[in-house]
Amino acid sequence: MRPADLAREHGLSTQAVRNYEQDGFLPPAARTPSGYRIYTEVHASALRAFLALVAAHGHATAGGIMIAVHADDLDRALTLVDRGHEQLLRDRETLNTVRTAIGHLTTEAAPAPAATDWSIGELAHRLDVTAATIRAWERAGILVPRRNPATGYRVFTAADIRDAELTHLLRRGGYPLEHIATVVGQVRTAGGTESLVDALETWREKLTARGVAMLDAAGLLGAYLRSRP
Missing domain, CATH: 1.10.1660.10 (Multidrug-efflux Transporter Regulator; Chain: A; Domain 2)
Structure with a gap:
């Protein structure tokens, strides 16, 4: 595959794909004798996992997870994933606490x-x-x-x-x-408490969307891990 092949699937620029590789979010690509990058399905799987992790955990954490994977530090990668789930759980608990408190204010x-x-x-x-x-x-x-x-x-x-x-x-x-x-x-x-109820409902929807995004990201990260040599 060429950089353009990976980029096209996600609506990215070829430079973005090259930058992701340079930053360690994708595994290093092989080169042709003339210096052109050669990507494989493994790279495509890594890119899918990284972009899904960005949606679920944010760019910085997603990058940290992929860098840890490529450094063969799976414990570190999974710890970052766990922290994201822990934060989501804390947000849900806080949200539920506040919603319950509304009736007792x-x-x-x-x-x-x-x-x-x-x-x-x-x-x-x-x-x-x-x-x-x-x-x-x-x-x-x-x-x-x-x-x-x-x-x-x-x-x-x-x-x-x-x-x-x-x-x-x-x-x-x-x-x-x-x-x-x-x-x-x-x-x-x-x-x-009308504005409070509206704010909490909006945030509940965001938490639900983030939870679903984390499920998607976990599946794609697992697929990438299985595809690696």
Whole structure:
């Protein structure tokens, strides 16, 4: 096969195919005596797997998976796949938690501090974001943690953690901070949840689409692994 043969199947440019090979997303191609690349069905299978992984996990993770495969580090490749599924499961759990909470929202004050209160570092670690991101959400009015009187450090209660989980979910769904501040404010005050319901339904649809994409990608990656010499 020529680069154009692989490119045509996916509507890509031949340069894109060559770039994918150069970046390690495809196995190295043999060359003719005159220097032209020769691709095989194995390369076609690799390209199908890579593009499906992009749709399921994003370009960076898809590239990491393919590079690990071509380095014969299958454990690393599968770990990256597992992390994607783990993140999807966490997103589903957070979504379900928030949807359940909608029916129980009241205008009562937030729960009293408990032994499970978290520091900013613990919350950032839980969400896999930086402390600077948490502070940015606070500046946007999304989070309103109290301060420890003795140390001045932020203290995040169960209600704050719920708001942060919701914020993280909506940020991955592409929602701007201004919109999230409104949605989280509605959760906090129970002053109407229509926009929250709409946002959660949109994100549920995205999670479903991503889950299906992961199934497709897993099948194509498995087919590629079986096709390799």
